Amino acid sequence: MREFGDFQTPPALVDAVLKAIYRDSIPWTRALEPTCGVGNFIVGLRSRPVPPMEIKGIEIQPRHVDELKVRESAQGLSDIVFIKGDVFQMNLAELRWSNSGRLLVVGNPPWVTNSELGSLGSRNLPSKSNFKGSEGFAAKTGDANFDIAEFIWIKLIKELAWAKPTIALLCKTSVARNVLSYCHRANLPISAPQIFLIDAKKWFGAAVDACLFRVDVGSEESDFSALTFSDLEAEFPQGRLGIANGALVSDQQTYDRLSFLDGESPVIWRQGLKHDAAAVMELTIESGTPKNRLGQVVDVEAEYLFPLLKSSDLNGSNNPIPRYRVVVTQKQLGEDTTRLRISAPKLFAYLCSHQAAFDARKSSIYVGRPPFSIFGIGDYSFKPYKVAVSGLYKTISFRVVGPSDCLPAMFDDTCYFVPCDSAVQAAAIATLLNHPNTLGFINSIVFSDSKRPVTKKMLQRVDLNAAMESFPRDELIGSFCENMRSLGEAPVTEDPFGELRWPNSVDEQQALFPLVEV
Secondary structure, three states: OHHHOOOOOOHHHHHHHHHHHHOOOOOOOEEEEOOOOOOHHHHHHHOOOOOOOEEEEEEOOHHHHHHHHHHHHHOOOOOOEEEEOOOOOOOHHHOOOOOOOOEEEEEOOOOOEHHHHHHOOOOOOOOOOOOOOOOHHHHHOOOOOOEHHHHHHHHHHHHHHHHOOEEEEEEEHHHHHHHHHHHHHHOOOEEEEEEEEEOHHHHHOOOOOEEEEEEEEOOOOOOOOEEEEOOOOOOOOOEEEEEEOOEEEOOHHHHHHHHHHEOOOOOOOEEOEEOOOHHHHEEEEEOOEEEEOOOOEOOOOHHHEEEEEOHHHHHOOOOOOOOEEEEOOOOOOOOOOOOHHHHOHHHHHHHHHOHHHHHOOOOHHHOOOOOOOOEOOOHHHHOOEEEEEEOOOOOOOOEEEOOEOOEOOEEEOOEEEEEEOOHHHHHHHHHHHOOHHHHHHHHHHOOOOOOOOOOHHHHOOEOHHHHHHHOOHHHOHHHHHHHHHHOOOOOOOOOOOOOOOOOOOHHHHHHHOOOOOO
């Protein structure tokens, strides 16, 4: 049932999971499945050459409990202890066992977030609490949105640490990473983490990146770096996740080699425009006539329409030709928009005619702001040249972007950019960012299966000063000249990196253009 985030594990996958778990392990004498569903893992455990002597399963759904009773009778599971209850409300440390042997916790907890379940009216939720010890807004809301499986993982580790169990659960890879990061921050006693990738589309019809995540709990020496395997049958790891500077990195070996680039960017990255009213604000040009997504002809003052680039535009070549125009209602964050009644009467009338679209914007950032407000706007938006990157694509590349029809290009809020005063600045910065070592470093700290692999926080870690000092000039000049040509500029003859001046220092940019998270 969707209300419970329910994915019953196919017996063939259960068999593959148990083979991977048992491959190099001494058989366990006890086993627990915390959300056992119809009992497929329990049946699989019973079929092992040396099954656990004691198996318990916890399940809340009445229909699954009824099915378990049928299987218990038909398949001789009378020695299995099925507990009808809510794992969220139970103290797992209080479970009673008849022996004290090695404990295996195995299963497939729900794959949804608490917000998803709440929106479906589900009562199968943990009590709202700040279970990660977050600060600020997240603390007030009890970590407003988190994966149910993540909560279960942390509950299992904390409440069963005394038993020194092995925990092996199917989950989203993002959950596995979040659990590793939390365990590191909280210094929980885990060791030997392993991530075995699985094909969630094949097994569950789910378009998510998923894995079997396994850890040992209770070790005297904790280890928060995880070996990663390409699938359940792989005998040798394909890589290792690790912790560096307090954060998880996707490729520990590459990161160690290129960690000299991990520092503070000398330039500030900006996020593109956020307006949450694309049907009204984003236009196409058909035979010279602007039209909105509603198919309406838009007759507004031209000086408020700017070229717009999206993530898909940055996935191609340098200096892409904008396919869209965007209405820009402000030049500075919080600027009074009622002035448009006088300075741009046609635009003001157009915006007012679509007031409902702006009223429907759900984000709290618009509360108390002038009507038709946008975010990600400032003097930096109107710089003639930019270096931009999509936040969405797994393959990361940085593009130089120049003016279009003598107007500065804008970006949507899936993109990040550095504003530049000149083509030379843009070409030089893009050259440093697209160097194989820089891209290698970036790829070692991002996770390609994330909804947004590239973030502003990550980009601010790339130390371009270290890159400029470390990369041989002859490795840079060719790329620099190519970037200049793509901007329609002649390559300069002198060394562009010798006296490269960043667009603004970080302190100057903070003062000129305060960062506002949206």
